[in-house]
Amino acid sequence: MIQEVMVFIDALHVERPLWLLLLALLPLLWLVAGKLFAVRRMRFPGIRKLRQEGLAMHPLLLVLPGLLWWCGVVLLVIALARPIFSERLSPGEAKGIDIMLALDISKSMLQEDFDGKSRLDAAKTVALQFIENRRRDRIGLVLFKGKSFTQCPLTLDHDVLSMLVRAASVDAVPESGTATGSAILIAVNRLRASESPERVLILLTDGEHNAGEVDPVTAAGIAAGEGVRIYMATVSVPGSRSGEDMLASARDLSGEVSRITGGRSFRANDANSLNRTFSEIDQLEKSRFTGQRTLQRTQLYPFMLAGALCCFLLELVLSNSIYMRIP
Numbered sequence: 001m002i003q004e005v006m007v008f009i010d011a012l013h014v015e016r017p018l019w020l021l022l023l024a025l026l027p028l029l030w031l032v033a034g035k036l037f038a039v040r041r042m043r044f045p046g047i048r049k050l051r052q053e054g055l056a057m058h059p060l061l062l063v064l065p066g067l068l069w070w071c072g073v074v075l076l077v078i079a080l081a082r083p084i085f086s087e088r089l090s091p092g093e094a095k096g097i098d099i100m101l102a103l104d105i106s107k108s109m110l111q112e113d114f115d116g117k118s119r120l121d122a123a124k125t126v127a128l129q130f131i132e133n134r135r136r137d138r139i140g141l142v143l144f145k146g147k148s149f150t151q152c153p154l155t156l157d158h159d160v161l162s163m164l165v166r167a168a169s170v171d172a173v174p175e176s177g178t179a180t181g182s183a184i185l186i187a188v189n190r191l192r193a194s195e196s197p198e199r200v201l202i203l204l205t206d207g208e209h210n211a212g213e214v215d216p217v218t219a220a221g222i223a224a225g226e227g228v229r230i231y232m233a234t235v236s237v238p239g240s241r242s243g244e245d246m247l248a249s250a251r252d253l254s255g256e257v258s259r260i261t262g263g264r265s266f267r268a269n270d271a272n273s274l275n276r277t278f279s280e281i282d283q284l285e286k287s288r289f290t291g292q293r294t295l296q297r298t299q300l301y302p303f304m305l306a307g308a309l310c311c312f313l314l315e316l317v318l319s320n321s322i323y324m325r326i327p
Helices: 002-010 017-036 047-052 064-080 119-133 158-167 180-192 216-225 241-261 271-290 301-319
Strands: 012-014 083-089 098-104 138-144 148-155 199-205 228-235 264-268 294-299
Touching: 012 017, 017 064, 064 301, 098 119, 098 148, 098 180, 119 158, 119 199, 119 228, 119 271, 138 158, 138 180, 148 158, 148 180, 180 199, 180 216, 180 228, 216 228, 216 241, 228 241, 228 271, 241 264, 264 271
Parallel strands: 098 138, 098 199, 199 228, 228 264
Antiparallel strands: 012 083, 083 294, 138 148
């Protein structure tokens, strides 16, 4: 029991310790207040008789309103010092990470060169398996083509998310092209409000950036500033010379985007390599997250303010009811 108390005390600290100096002045303030606001009392005949009959209030109870008022002042001063309880969670207790999936739904994703399946269907299959494996994580979905939009915000409702992934189609966005930079920015905006210590964007596309107002490298710089890592998977099968050139350009782009944010880039040219890509991303994030101990900080000042308010209100009620004084 004593050890637990010591651990609790050790986890407490204040952000504004100078406010605690006011506590040292409270005894002086109490003496001054006692002189300034001393209540003149008039002897009342027969008070001893009341005490003999058991009608007089116990002496300790007489100081209750004043005690409540001073307790409220102490709690108010402690609240001004902004006390914080910091608890270091073990890896097993740590919360999951926040992940945004950005899925390319341009028309080129309809090409059926992934073992008889379209690139889009192959990407959706591995994305669904990835979602199934990350039950503790909040995951969201961004769809992009010539424009980008959030199909699903970060959620733990993976059943709804999986349904939206299955329903993703090239008809969801009328504009043609591949606005990779816009997709990154929209995903980063969703992750910006996250309190998770680990935030990740997984981007699946089969081509180079050719639409939108923001280029992917600029968007990657913004993502890095927000602490978001990007894993970029290029899903396409080389064919013609122009196709080879486009694939090489896409690989260069994905490598640069991933490097800027501290992520990784992958190339998947068939269903098996796409599966391996997502398995590797899955393992990378699990190993990175499992090895960390998360620091959870709890602000205690709202509880102190609530306690001070309760003390002041109770003192006010008692002073105007059973403790009312007649001048």
